[in-house]
Amino acid sequence: MSSVTIYDVAAKAGVSIKTVSRVMNNEPNVRPVMRERVLAAAGELGYSPNLSARSLAGSRSFVIAVFVDAALTIDHWQSERGADYLSRIQLGATLVCRDAGYHLLIELIDHEGPQVRQEVAALLAALKPDGVILTPPSSDNAVVLELLDRAGTPYVRVGPERAEGLGPRVHMDDVAAAREMTDHLIGLGHKRIGFIVGEPRYGASQARRDGYLEAMRAKGLSVPEFWVRQGDFTFQSGLEQAKALLALPERPTAIFASNDDMALGAIAAIADAGLMTPGDVSVAGFDDSPSSRFSRPQLTTVRQPVAEMSSVAAKLLIERSRGGASTERPVDELLPFTLIHRASTAPPPR
Amino acid sequence: MSSVTIYDVAAKAGVSIKTVSRVMNNEPNVRPVMRERVLAAAGELGYSPNLSARSLAGSRSFVIAVFVDAALTIDHWQSERGADYLSRIQLGATLVCRDAGYHLLIELIDHEGPQVRQEVAALLAALKPDGVILTPPSSDNAVVLELLDRAGTPYVRVGPERAEGLGPRVHMDDVAAAREMTDHLIGLGHKRIGFIVGEPRYGASQARRDGYLEAMRAKGLSVPEFWVRQGDFTFQSGLEQAKALLALPERPTAIFASNDDMALGAIAAIADAGLMTPGDVSVAGFDDSPSSRFSRPQLTTVRQPVAEMSSVAAKLLIERSRGGASTERPVDELLPFTLIHRASTAPPPR
DNA sequence: CTGAAAGCGCTTACAG
DNA sequence: CTGAAAGCGCTTACAG
Numbered sequence: 251m252s253s254v255t256i257y258d259v260a261a262k263a264g265v266s267i268k269t270v271s272r273v274m275n276n277e278p279n280v281r282p283v284m285r286e287r288v289l290a291a292a293g294e295l296g297y298s299p300n301l302s303a304r305s306l307a308g309s310r311s312f313v314i315a316v317f318v319d320a321a322l323t324i325d326h327w328q329s330e331r332g333a334d335y336l337s338r339i340q341l342g343a344t345l346v347c348r349d350a351g352y353h354l355l356i357e358l359i360d361h362e363g364p365q366v367r368q369e370v371a372a373l374l375a376a377l378k379p380d381g382v383i384l385t386p387p388s389s390d391n392a393v394v395l396e397l398l399d400r401a402g403t404p405y406v407r408v409g410p411e412r413a414e415g416l417g418p419r420v421h422m423d424d425v426a427a428a429r430e431m432t433d434h435l436i437g438l439g440h441k442r443i444g445f446i447v448g449e450p451r452y453g454a455s456q457a458r459r460d461g462y463l464e465a466m467r468a469k470g471l472s473v474p475e476f477w478v479r480q481g482d483f484t485f486q487s488g489l490e491q492a493k494a495l496l497a498l499p500e501r502p503t504a505i506f507a508s509n510d511d512m513a514l515g516a517i518a519a520i521a522d523a524g525l526m527t528p529g530d531v532s533v534a535g536f537d538d539s540p541s542s543r544f545s546r547p548q549l550t551t552v553r554q555p556v557a558e559m560s561s562v563a564a565k566l567l568i569e570r571s572r573g574g575a576s577t578e579r580p581v582d583e584l585l586p587f588t589l590i591h592r593a594s595t596a597p598p599p600r
Numbered sequence: 601m602s603s604v605t606i607y608d609v610a611a612k613a614g615v616s617i618k619t620v621s622r623v624m625n626n627e628p629n630v631r632p633v634m635r636e637r638v639l640a641a642a643g644e645l646g647y648s649p650n651l652s653a654r655s656l657a658g659s660r661s662f663v664i665a666v667f668v669d670a671a672l673t674i675d676h677w678q679s680e681r682g683a684d685y686l687s688r689i690q691l692g693a694t695l696v697c698r699d700a701g702y703h704l705l706i707e708l709i710d711h712e713g714p715q716v717r718q719e720v721a722a723l724l725a726a727l728k729p730d731g732v733i734l735t736p737p738s739s740d741n742a743v744v745l746e747l748l749d750r751a752g753t754p755y756v757r758v759g760p761e762r763a764e765g766l767g768p769r770v771h772m773d774d775v776a777a778a779r780e781m782t783d784h785l786i787g788l789g790h791k792r793i794g795f796i797v798g799e800p801r802y803g804a805s806q807a808r809r810d811g812y813l814e815a816m817r818a819k820g821l822s823v824p825e826f827w828v829r830q831g832d833f834t835f836q837s838g839l840e841q842a843k844a845l846l847a848l849p850e851r852p853t854a855i856f857a858s859n860d861d862m863a864l865g866a867i868a869a870i871a872d873a874g875l876m877t878p879g880d881v882s883v884a885g886f887d888d889s890p891s892s893r894f895s896r897p898q899l900t901t902v903r904q905p906v907a908e909m910s911s912v913a914a915k916l917l918i919e920r921s922r923g924g925a926s927t928e929r930p931v932d933e934l935l936p937f938t939l940i941h942r943a944s945t946a947p948p949p950r
Numbered sequence: 951c952t953g954a955a956a957g958c959g960c961t962t963a964c965a966g
Numbered sequence: 967c968t969g970a971a972a973g974c975g976c977t978t979a980c981a982g
Contacts, residue, residue, distance in 0.1 A: 253725055253751075255959055266969045271961065279967050296718075298725035302655035303959035306974050311652065327691040327907070331890050337687060340706070341677040348708060353727070355703055358694065368646075375603055375648035377703070401603075485894055514894045521896060540681050541891040544835055544864045546871060557677070605975055616953045621977065629951050653975035656958050 254297045263291035274299055301353075305378065310571055312352050314564055315379040316343060317370075317388040320358035322451065331484065331511060334539045335556060339385055339408070342561035350568045355379065359388060366393050374401045381567025383408060383560055386452055389419070404570050406563035406581065411453025418566065418581035420559045424454045427552045427587045428461025428508070429468075431534050434550075434589060435504045436469050439597045440532065443471075444495040444502035446481040446488055446512050455483075458508040458536060477502060481512045488515025489522075496523050496531070503531060503598035510535040510542045513549055517594065528596035538590055547593035555585040604647045613641035624649055651703075655728065662702050664917055665729040666693060666910075667720075667738040670708035672801065681834065681861060684889045685906060689735055689758070692911035700918045705729065709738060716743050724751045731917025733758060733910055736802055739769070754920050756913035756931065761803025768916065768931035770909045774804045777902045777937040778811025778858070779818075781884050784900075784939060785854045786819050789947045790882065793821075794845040794852035796831040796838055796862050805833075808858040808886060827852060831862045838865025839872075846873050846881070853881060853948035860885035860892040863899055867944065878946035888940055897943035905935040 256274075260267040265284060272280050273288040280288075291297075305311040318336060326333050340356065347354045357373060360366060374397065382405040388394050389410035395417060398405045407419040435443050445462045448455035459478065466473050479494060481487035488507050492515060495502050505520075507513035513535030520527045527533050527547055535542055538553035562583055606624075610617045615634060622630050623638040630638075641647075655661040668686060676683050690706065697704045707723060710716060724747065732755040738744050739760035745767060748755045757769040785793050795812045798805035809828065816823050829844060831837035838857050842865060845852050855870075857863035863885030870877045877883050877897055885892055885901035892899035912933055 253728075253959095257959080267960080268969055269967090272968085275961090281967065284967085296721055296725070298722040300656070300728065300959055301726045302652040302661065302728070303974090304961075305652035306650070306656050306976085307959075307961040308974085309961085324691075324695070327687065333687045333691075337677065337683045341674075341683075344706065344708065345674070353705055353707075355705060356690070356694065357703075358698060371646050372648040375646070376651045378603075378650065378652070511894070518894075518896055541894050544861070544868075544891050544895065546868055546896075603975095607975080617976080618953055619951090622952085625977090631951065634951085650975055653958090654977075656960085657975075657977040658958085659977085 253300070254295045256297075256299065258295055259288065259291045259297045262295060263287045310380050311378045313355055313377060313379045314343065314347055314352050314381045314383065314567055315355045315357050315373070315377060316340070316383045316385065316560075317357055317359050317394065318385050319387055320360045321362065322387075323358055329484070334537070336385075338556035339383070339560040342557035342559065343383060343564040346561050346564040346568065352380070352564075352568055354564075359394070361387055361391055361394075366391070367397065370394055370397045371401075374398070374403055379403060380571035381405060381564075383563045383567070384410075386410065386454070390416075390453060404567055406566050408559050408563055409454065411457070420562045420566075420581075420583045420585065422554055422559070422585050422587050424457035425461040425464065427554075427589075428458040428506075428536070429465040430461075430589055431506060431536070431552055432462045432465035434591070435506060435532060435534060435595060436465065436471070438504075438532065438595060440504040441471055442477070442500060442502040443504045443506055444477045444479065444492075446479050446491045446505065446507040446516065448481060448508045448512070449483045450480075452483075455508060462506060481507070483509050483511060485511045485515040485518075488512025489519045490515075492516035492519035493523070496520065496525070501531075504534070504595070505531060506534045508536050510537040510539040510549060510551055513551070513594070514541060514545050517545060517547075517549075528594050530599055532595040532598070534595055542590075542592075545594075550592045550595040551590050553588040553590050555587065558585050603650070604645045606647075606649065608645055609638065609641045609647045612645060613637045660730050660921055661728045663705055663727060663729045664693065664697055664702050664731050664733065664914055665705045665707050665723070665727060666690070666733045666735065667707055667709045667744065668735050669737055670710045671712065672737075673708055679834070684887070686735075688906035689733070689910040692907035692909065693733060693914040696911050696914040696918065702730070702914075702918055704914075709744070711737055711741055711744075716741070717747065720744055720747045721751075724748070724753055729753060730921035731755060731914075733913045733917070734760075736760065736804070740766075740803060754917055756916050758909050758913055759804065761807070770912045770916075770931070770933040770935065772904055772909070772935050772937050774807035775811040775814065777904075777939075778808040778856075778886070779815040780939055781856060781886070781902055782812045782815035783819075784941075785856060785882060785884060785945060786815065786821070788854075788882065788945060790854040791821055792827070792850060792852040793854045793856055794827045794829065794842075796829050796841045796855065796857040796866065798831060798858045798862070799833040800830075802833075805858060812856060831857070833859050833861060835861045835865040835868075838862025839869045840865075842866035842869035843873070846870065846875070851881075854884070854945070855881060856884045858886050860887040860889040860899060860901055863901070863944070864891060864895050867895060867897075867899075878944050880949055882945040882948070884945055892940075892942075895944075900942045900945040901940050903938040903940050905937065908935050
């Protein structure tokens with residue numbers, strides 16, 4: 251089917267294509283009468299401007315891209331652990347884009363190896379997105395940032411590990427969140443609190459461990475090395491590391507797993523050991539994932555503003571794409587986390 | 601930054617832009633020497649063809665769109681139930697698209713109300729995707745199908761409710777899967793098996809109920825009306841409906857919930873009633889969602905080939921986009937499901 | 951096997 | 967407030 255073009259609308263409305271263009275883009279300097287005529291013609295013909303033509307002729311592509319790490323995402327998907335983080339990123343950004351007439355493209359990027367440079371450069375050249383939302387570990391990747399700068403493509407770093415000076419960022423304070431959760435456990439009376447560290451490729455893993463250590467030290471509680479166990483964000487690793495913690499001569503009365511999947515693994519390990527959560531051992535998680543609510547007991551955890559972060563990122567990029575390089579002040583949005591108190595944490599036994 | 605165009609490559613290689621175009625598109629009739637020269641020039645300049653220009657000039661856009669229901673998806677996302685189905689659809693299609701140099705666009709469609717027609721038409725006109733993957737309930741939406749046909753946009757219906765004659769489809773047999781799961785329970789010795797129906801807007805809900813009823817009847821087991829409870833695919837509805845089943849004078853010895861979230865709700869209800877799963881009551885689910893593995897006991901469930909369906913759909917569309925309207929035989933791919941036997945089902949007590 | 955010309959459907963920059 | 971011309975970076979259809 252041959253589609254309706256700007257020429258058809260112009261002919262029907264009896265104006266030039268430039269006037270149609272003005273109306274479609276809400277530009278000023280069109281008499282209301284003209285505007286009405288064009289709108290009517292467009293409506294009758296079912297006209298919708300061709301995105302490729304707009305993109306080629308103009309300076310905007312109406313596309314926002316999200317960069318996610320290919321290996322981690324595929325691994326996450328294929329291990330059937332779900333992809334809650336990516337889902338939330340998508341939710342936040344999609345809704346904003348949709349309202350603004352933009353389209354969201356999720357792009358898998360291979361961050362390891364020498365082909366990053368070429369892959370990202372090709373993507374930017376081919377797509378010419380109006381903006382890119384960078385998720386960890388893209389948010390901190392020097393090559394990606396350099397190529398974006400060089401291409402002049404605006405971007406927002408979501409939840410980056412490294413601080414300012416590297417371009418706009420939207421993030422939350424993982425250190426403070428882990429500290430508050432640890433304080434919550436200490437406040438309940440726990441002194442022996444084990445910690446399960448996450449996948450080292452994510453900067454958040456270190457941040458959460460640091461928050462835990464800070465809180466413990468601030469309260470004068472010593473942290474033997476063997477209380478801090480290396481996990482990888484999977485249920486299985488949570489189960490194994492919790493088992494190791496429970497086997498200690500003086501076993502912890504609480505386990506803080508730095509994500510929910512590992513926390514659920516810890517609860518399973520506690521049950522396997524014939525113990526109760528939280529009666530014998532309290533468990534805290536991090537993420538507020540869907541399964542944190544399905545577990546029994548329901549998990550005490552930290553809600554990250556993931557959808558909010560990507561929503562803010564998308565808004566910033568769309569604003570910028572519309573207004574030209576409007577706000578040149580450095581963007582550094584810190585969004586609040588929330589401690590979700592549920593049933594898996596309680597005072598220690600006795 | 602001004603980008604590298606086909607003219608730059610042609611100049612550097614000392615050929616016409618048409619030859620560069622031939623090389624970039626792997627077209628025949630280029631001498632190996634020329635090909636090498638062009639490739640070298642393109643490599644040195646870091647050339648990547650502009651997608652908008654290709655799309656505007658040519659007959660392909662290198663974009664595959666996925667239509668998902670806006671209301672259901674937003675609801676799913678915001679209720680923090682995760683979006684496992686969409687994640688799997690994305691996994692399957694993204695990987696295929698990526699390998700083929702295509703881009704995947706997830707588009708939220710409002711299926712209710714009068715604006716569907718305009719919204720979908722505008723989307724197709726603006727994007728001109730090379731193909732559309734329809735997920736339920738888009739797969740069965742008459743307006744969507746009509747507009748796609750009219751626009752001449754190839755599509756594949758994933759998991760449609762209605763049968764042949766409506767365009768290519770890739771699906772699984774929900775009725776057979778529910779029948780087999782019911783047979784599994786009957787085979788364990790259960791005779792009183794309650795069923796929790798899913799959200800009625802999804803065709804799969806009816807299919808699964810039908811499978812359950814067929815299996816029961818085939819074995820000569822009567823199904824009192826109050827054994828079949830209406831849920832809505834949420835944990836909460838599973839909990840409530842299971843509670844109702846457990847309150848029956850002759851309570852069922854098994855509950856078949858037609859998705860995993862409801863099955864987890866049922867397990868919770870059983871625990872709340874001071875009973876054991878599967879010791880007192882067996883529970884079967886449907887979906888093989890991530891949380892089905894995190895639950896205790898782990899859930900016996902049905903694994904749907906969701907990623908495989910979307911992967912097949914993407915392959916079909918890309919093939920078609922490449923080869924012209926190649927295979928004109930009606931596509932009707934039936935993909936196999938798998939019963940996953942885990943710990944939540946066992947013989948009835950006694 | 952290779953290339954010159956025309957055109958895809960818009961926006962930009964300019965003129966009036 | 968409105969429009970005619972040029973051009974965005976490719977592919978198509980044709981000629982040689």
